[in-house]
Amino acid sequence: MEEVKLIEVKEDILSDNKIQADELRSRLKSEKIFLVNLMSSPGAGKTTLLLKTLEEIGDRLKAGVMEADIDSKVDAEKLAARGYTAIQLRTGGFCHLDSNMVARGLEAMDVPDLDMVVIENVGNLVCPAEFDTGSALNVMILSVPEGDDKPLKYPLMFTVSNVMIIHKTDYLALSDFDVKLARERARSLNPDIKIFEISSKTGEGIKEWTEWLIQEASNHNQ
């Protein structure tokens, strides 16, 4: 009988991505490009909020958008139709973007002088939370129809996000969504999370969020 040997491996499976993400982050810092990673469930309103945000930003920032989708380019077409620089990354079945895909996407964008690039990550609250994209800012959208219990169900997403946007606040009157409870739940594992309440439909909260975002971009790109 052949002898079984033990080999100590001691390797972190995600360490490669983490290293690449850190490299990308410092490269973008020196190139003065503010990379924002936007995450949410499908249907939480990522594209709509993004359009509203870009509209409000106007020419104060030169922004590009990287759309990630498993297999479609509808979102990029929507943005391009409004005149924004947008590329679609088809993840080919992958449920998230990693830093390598983002780096390739940035190359493909090939637009000099961008101040900000927004990644619209694949719609789900699980996988994107586990893979660092190299972004300087992680933003997650929790829309009112999804319910205020999401921070309990997807704790990792709320831990890795710098910002939570409570979206579709125009639905609040129709719903038992408890804003105060949602805030408390998000802050229990991430006391520093910045929270905005926005309705892209009525425009509530857009201005406050956009001004804050522009300030963050300018701090980053100094």
Place this chain on the structure above:
Amino acid sequence: MHELPVTERILDVILSHVKRNQVRKVVRVNLRVGELSDLEDEWIQHYFSYLAKDTEAAEAQLVIERVPVVISCNHCSHQFQVDIKSLKEIQCPECGEKKGSIVSGKEYYIKDMEVM
């Protein structure tokens, strides 16, 4: 949901050790995966067996040890384990504080492998 890319990475790491140590056959691979990950053991093994089919690791069994979620209280620094799937609010059993930071539970770690 993202078992496939994670499994590819596991196989890459294993095969690099196979090469370095002139391994003929990998019998078992011991992993530590945090409870916060949604990886399904069954699917990891399924993908692994598929991806590894023409390699020295083709018959390897993946053994996954789950690392519990441990929170450190932001107020009194007491560390406590939580059942993250129970959907309960997080609260320090010592001082009642509701804010904390994650100490463990996010791991994706290959511990060791048994080879011939």
